[in-house]
Amino acid sequence: MRRLTGLDHLDHEFATTWPTYELDPKTRALLGYAKKLTETPGAVDDADFDALRAAGWDERGIYQANALISFFNFSGRMEAASGLPMDGPQLAEQLVKML
Numbered sequence: 852m853r854r855l856t857g858l859d860h861l862d863h864e865f866a867t868t869w870p871t872y873e874l875d876p877k878t879r880a881l882l883g884y885a886k887k888l889t890e891t892p893g894a895v896d897d898a899d900f901d902a903l904r905a906a907g908w909d910e911r912g913i914y915q916a917n918a919l920i921s922f923f924n925f926s927g928r929m930e931a932a933s934g935l936p937m938d939g940p941q942l943a944e945q946l947v948k949m950l
Contacts, residue, residue, distance in 0.1 A: 880906035885920045 869882050
């Protein structure tokens with residue numbers, strides 16, 4: 852996300868605070884879609900893809916976004932189901948203790 856927005860100071864909290872940032876419409880559309888795909892995947896429909904296209908995303912970009920969002924959702928759920936610690940400042944310390 853840092854590369855996409857050019858905001859090098861972003862941290863892990865950006866995942867929940869992004870609506871408060873000034874973002875270009877293309878980025879905002881993608882983040883809104885990612886939120887919907889993550890929280891309510893069954894509610895995604897053609898209108899969501901139309902909105903991404905209207906914001907400037909092409910078919911390749913939409914496909915790549917779907918692949919990345921889906922992968923991170925999958926890996927996050929696998930980590931949670933395996934009892935691995937969530938990302939955050941103490942992650943390295945927790946991983947060392949687990950080893």
